Amino acid sequence: MSSSSNGRTASGGNGRRPDRLRDYSAWRLFRQGLSNDEWPRAWHHHDLRSSYDVVIIGGGVHGLATAYYLAANHGIRNVAVLDKAYIGSGGSGRNTAILRSNYLTPEGVRFYDRSVTLYEHLAADLNFNVMFSQRGHLTLAHNDSSLRTMRWRAEVNKVQKVDSEVIGPDKVSELVPYLDTSAQTRYPILGALYHPPGGIIRHDAVVWGYARAADAHGVHIHQKTEVLGIDVDGGRVSGVRTNRGSISAPIVVNCTAGWSTLISDMAGVDMPVQTFPLQAAVTEPVKPFLDTVVVSGTLHVYCSQTDRGELVFGASVDPFASYSIRGSLEFTEGVAGHVLELMPALSKMRLLRQWAGLCDMTPDYSPIMGPTPVEGFYVDVGWGTYGFKAGPVSGEAMAENIATGRVPEIIAPFGLDRFADGRLVGEKGAAAVGH
């Protein structure tokens, strides 16, 4: 059951793969096991060049995927990816690693479904195990209005050939026996939107896989390199200033999350974005018992079990805008209470840790991708709570946009100009929980 059954294929594996990208194999693992040799570094340290063809700000899944597809699909290899900390230290390493494409608008469904298709082929394309587990995704409905939205989403999904259907409490109980599907609870489960191709993935492996593949194609990855300013000459971007020196570049791409307005401000581009923290938590590991992703919008919680056995919980964004990523007791209490309403049997489980990431919320809960009024300055921002699952498709589309100068059809509805024209892509009903 995969969304690639709709006949489209992934783009990678175009026959120009560098040798280093085929380096990981069962034979290699065996041979390495017999020796004491170190594995070669997956990506390399470089000195900062004084100029690059493309500078990408932000070394998360979006920035690295954009760099990889620029090199692999379009042959643009003189590319630098800058990160002020280490790669994957922002939203790419803080999300709850859930992938799905059962969105609400036709534009959104088409876009996220392409991402799921790319994720399905990612391990083979990158020669890196990203541990994508398509275990199915359940969005629970606890009242009539959410059941109506589920039906709406299911029909929009089916028209786009995405596997998605509304199921009743009996089927929900069959899929997840530990859920309290009785009618005696405060929020009884009336049904669910079931999306079999959805699932979870190892988010760090996606970042590392793209980094290794981009590096093998000649992309320079610069960690601990913070952008301090962006140079704009007569409406054209000309370079960036960093804590390691200045770089001149005709094209600069803002692929940051949390800091996207601050980076865009440097180029003088206003962004319709407000930054909110989102908190998540993980329990101690237990034996596998939950092999679907369970989401409840009414209870503001989503839950999945990792391959290690830990339960990962996420919530909606914090109730006020902030750049602070400190955890709060209110979140812990809330998420614990809501998880127990769904699965009372978990009452003895202990939380191991909690963390927060920054979400750049846009007015319509859709991202902002493509060119800006400053020539050569591109944005791939505003990813709210749905950025990780879109990493591959936005990397692919942004690379095409940069290489050809034309905005690809799949991201055309998500341009910055839509806020001037009033063409908003309202995804509030499907983008996240509890909004």
Added chain:
Amino acid sequence: MMLLPCPWCGPRNVTEFRYGGRAVERPDPGTTSPERWRRYLHLQKNPLGWDTENWYHSAGCRRYFAVQRHTGTNEVRAGEAST
């Protein structure tokens, strides 16, 4: 715990309040230009640092007031009455 200084009730836990967004002037919809209205609706600043914002004491006196808050550290300074 994060305390907000309600000018009428004193410092209370932030969970008693509702965030009212940045304190910005709302243009008169009858006389403003579409461009100005668009900036008010969509293109507000998203500052990292001290900012003035409105809060509503929903679980207390149910009145609005302004607070100065540092958006990087969530440190707050005393607010003032707001109508």
